[in-house]
Amino acid sequence: MTFSAQNSGVNSERRLLVTGGAGFIGANFVHYWCAQYPHDRVLVLDALTYAGNRQTLASLDAHPQFRFVQGDICDRPLIDALLQEEAIDTMVHFAAESHVDRSILGPGAFVQTNVVGTFTLLEAFRQHWLSRDRSADLRFHHVSTDEVYGSLEPADPAFSETTPYAPNSPYSASKAGSDHLVRAYHHTYGMPTTITNCSNNYGPYHFPEKLIPLMCINILMGKPLPVYGDGQNVRDWLYVQDHCSAIDAVLKSGKVGETYNVGGNNEVKNLDLVHLLCELMNELAPDLPVRPAQELITFVKDRPGHDRRYAINSTKLQTELGWTPSVTVEEGLRQTVSWFLSNEAWWKPLLSAEYQAYYQKVYA
Ligand code: NAD
Numbered sequence: 001m002t003f004s005a006q007n008s009g010v011n012s013e014r015r016l017l018v019t020g021g022a023g024f025i026g027a028n029f030v031h032y033w034c035a036q037y038p039h040d041r042v043l044v045l046d047a048l049t050y051a052g053n054r055q056t057l058a059s060l061d062a063h064p065q066f067r068f069v070q071g072d073i074c075d076r077p078l079i080d081a082l083l084q085e086e087a088i089d090t091m092v093h094f095a096a097e098s099h100v101d102r103s104i105l106g107p108g109a110f111v112q113t114n115v116v117g118t119f120t121l122l123e124a125f126r127q128h129w130l131s132r133d134r135s136a137d138l139r140f141h142h143v144s145t146d147e148v149y150g151s152l153e154p155a156d157p158a159f160s161e162t163t164p165y166a167p168n169s170p171y172s173a174s175k176a177g178s179d180h181l182v183r184a185y186h187h188t189y190g191m192p193t194t195i196t197n198c199s200n201n202y203g204p205y206h207f208p209e210k211l212i213p214l215m216c217i218n219i220l221m222g223k224p225l226p227v228y229g230d231g232q233n234v235r236d237w238l239y240v241q242d243h244c245s246a247i248d249a250v251l252k253s254g255k256v257g258e259t260y261n262v263g264g265n266n267e268v269k270n271l272d273l274v275h276l277l278c279e280l281m282n283e284l285a286p287d288l289p290v291r292p293a294q295e296l297i298t299f300v301k302d303r304p305g306h307d308r309r310y311a312i313n314s315t316k317l318q319t320e321l322g323w324t325p326s327v328t329v330e331e332g333l334r335q336t337v338s339w340f341l342s343n344e345a346w347w348k349p350l351l352s353a354e355y356q357a358y359y360q361k362v363y364a
């Protein structure tokens with residue numbers, strides 16, 4: 001995948017610390033940033049958990065401003081050292097445990113990384129900011145999710161920045177906790193923070209456990225397509241590159257202390273989405289083991305506490321910062337299906353014994 005270099009000239013030569021940059025959205029963001037702003041320093045800190053993949057960033061190893069460090073966001077001495085030695089001015093914090101089904105199986109890691117890890121980064125960044133005389137040029141940007149707002153009824157208006165928090169899963173509760181800490185660090189200490197709460201992303205480098213990659217890979221392997229419950233749950237899908245450009249807009253002109261919702265205005269029922277993916281695969285894949293792929297659709301036990309509907313109102317980001325999504329869901333899904341078709345070498349090694357054991361636990 002390539003992003004075109006269109007450096008706007010604004011905010012050039014920033015020094016970024018990107019946590020979780022070897023994961024799905026973080027890696028797309030790092031590729032985006034290195035292409036848009038080739039003179040900026042981009043330091044990635046990632047623990048390389050099961051969801052982190054060093055290969056995704058391998059093509060950037062020759063980039064003179066790119067550096068990768070394997071490490072945990074809970075490791076305070078490491079964070080302190082990196083902030084200082086790299087003279088970081090901008091933290092972009094993606095690192096998290098991110099999968100709802102895994103949070104149901106084992107919530108502990110979610111509290112540790114999402115809450116304690118974010119707290120550790122905030123404390124380290126606060127010291128760093130104080131040592132820079134509270135410079136207004138520093139920024140701590142926290143990447144969060146629409147799931148903190150809970151679940152919508154069919155006729156409810158979309159989530160806005162003032163919707164009360166009502167997280168329903170251990171994952172979303174841990175993200176809500178991290179959001180509250182970030183908010184408090186601005187309110188109490190005046191730290192220059194911003195937050196984005198984004199809807200469901202999709203695109204290249206998406207780990208196989210999530211709905212869209214899971215369905216693409218299972219279609220290619222002729223395996224059942226497990227739809228939870230009645231398949232009528234709704235998600236609001238955004239192509240990952242549009243999430244990257246939204247964070248760019250917030251870093252460039254967002255107001256400190258503010259939250260911005262990010263979404264594609266693309267509400268789709270899960271079952272309709274799975275049918276769309278089947279149609280695209282029927283069209284684009286030359287030799288599917290089962291054709292038409294729709295024959296593989298299987299209804300399975302529902303996810304406990306499954307949120308019924310998410311929808312995001314991103315008017316604030318669009319009107320105040322001029323951001324708009326650039327990829328329609330039709331284009332984005334077509335590109336994503338094509339990407340999974342052409343990149344078996346990326347996803348096949350991820351179907352490891354650990355992944356199979358996880359799969360058994362959720363779907364057996
Ligand atoms: P992901 O699971 O694909 O990647 C997470 C990355 O964080 C991995 O590279 C992993 O190795 C790393 N990581 C995990 N624990 C760590 C630790 N303790 N220290 C350092 N690194 C660690 O996640 P994603 O889907 O790319 O999501 C990234 C962020 O965006 C998350 O904060 C998530 O809550 C948020 N978000 C995701 C979506 C979505 O649709 N995927 C939507 C909105 C917001």
Ligand code: DAU
Pocket residue numbers: 098099100101144145146147198199200201209210211212214226227228229233234235270303310
């Ligand atoms: O809304 C943003 C969130 O989107 C992010 O914060 C999370 O990190 C990200 O994982 C995602 O959460 P979801 O739970 O919405 O995504 P997931 O891909 O796991 O599931 C999407 C929908 O599809 C959801 O309603 C559950 C359903 N589903 C999922 C899987 C994996 C199925 O029906 N079958 C499946 O096998």
